[in-house]
Amino acid sequence: MSERRENRFEKAPRKVLAVLWGLIALVLCVGVFFVGKALRDEAKRGVERYIILRERRPSSDIPQRPSAELAGMADGLERKPYPFRVDADGYIMPSQVHEKPDLTVVFLGGSTTECMYMQEEERFPYLVGRFLEKSLGLKVNTLNGGAAGNNTLHCVLALQGKVLPRRPQAVVLMECVNDVNYQVFVGDYWAPHASRGIVFDKEYGPVKTFLIEHIMGRKAHEKIGSDEFAAQRGQKRTLDTAAMASAYRKNLELFVFLCRQHGITPVLMTQFNRFTEAPEANLLKQMQATRDDWGVDFAAYRAAYMALQDATRAVAAEQKVALIDLDRLVPKDKALMYDVVHVNPVGSALVAEIIARELPGILKAPRAQQ
DSSP states (O other): OOOOOOOHHHHOHHHHHHHHHHHHHHHHHHHHHHHHHHHHHHHHHOOOEEEOOOOOOTTEEOOBOOOHHHHHHSSSOOOSOBOOEEOTTSOBSSOOOOSSOSEEEEEEESHHHHOOSSOGGGSHHHHHHHHHHHHHOSOEEEEEEEOTTOOHHHHHHHIIIIIGGGOOSEEEEEOOHHHHHHHHHTOSTTSOOTTTOSEEEOOOOHHHHHIIIIISOOOOOOOOOSSTTGGGTTOOOOOOHHHHHHHHHHHHHHHHHHHHHTTOEEEEEEOOOOOOSSOOHHHHHHTHHHHHHHOOOHHHHHHHHHHHHHHHHHHHHHHTOEEEEHHHHSOOOTTTBSSSSOBOHHHHHHHHHHHHHHHHHHHTOOOOOO
């Protein structure tokens, strides 16, 4: 038998191992180089920011159920799921009732316009359309662009981003309480906030987040938890109601200007509410956190809220804009609202009747030919 020939490793094991380890080291060095270059380039690239369009998630169908805490404090709010469908443009359904409407009206605002906790056909933006159809004999689409937490600056951004291209005949804006809340709880309209701010950093993975925080020295926005104002609680405030109303007025004036620039009729509404001088005990309980966490008692909060309502009236008068004064037209009654600012189905129907009565004169809408 012939003798087995030794392989190279057997002949020179140390040299082979040295070559192998050299190759591994070379690969590692190349890998470290390219990873380092990628991280350096990523750091140079900086942070991507964007302006948020606060709306309900388009093309979604997610029933909403009040929390136990909200249902426990509210007057007559049932803790059950309520239907909540949203169309492809972020309007609460039913929205496009008619493919080719004779009249389109868009409603902008916060949760008080959204009317989450009721049946779809009970929400006042939808009801206004049905009432107008009966009185005018026209095909009417009324689009509900409300989204919980929106203040007037969010509404102006929504107006520019998605309402103006639709060319509605009118846009109706009702907001107040969220403007007070944001200025009380957070600061001015541009103060950063995890869920209600205007400018946001793009969300990144753990590597980029590490770079942002430790190499770029930039603190990312706080994450949204179950309590969206947790980071601001305990910061005592002294309210400057004149400054708050002035900032609020600027948003209303911009809303009016943008509508008119695009041939759309702007309509301002004061907000229905139960902010009486002598509130019921249940309402004081609902407002307790504002006093405990920000040092703003009911009287001070109400004064700021009413200052913004008066600012709405002033802008309407100065700009010669139609005003529907729901603050004065809707009784401050728990039979109509389950808390300080949110209507129940009975209140929603009353609000719809008032708006449908006022809008034809504002729009000078013709009746359909019989």
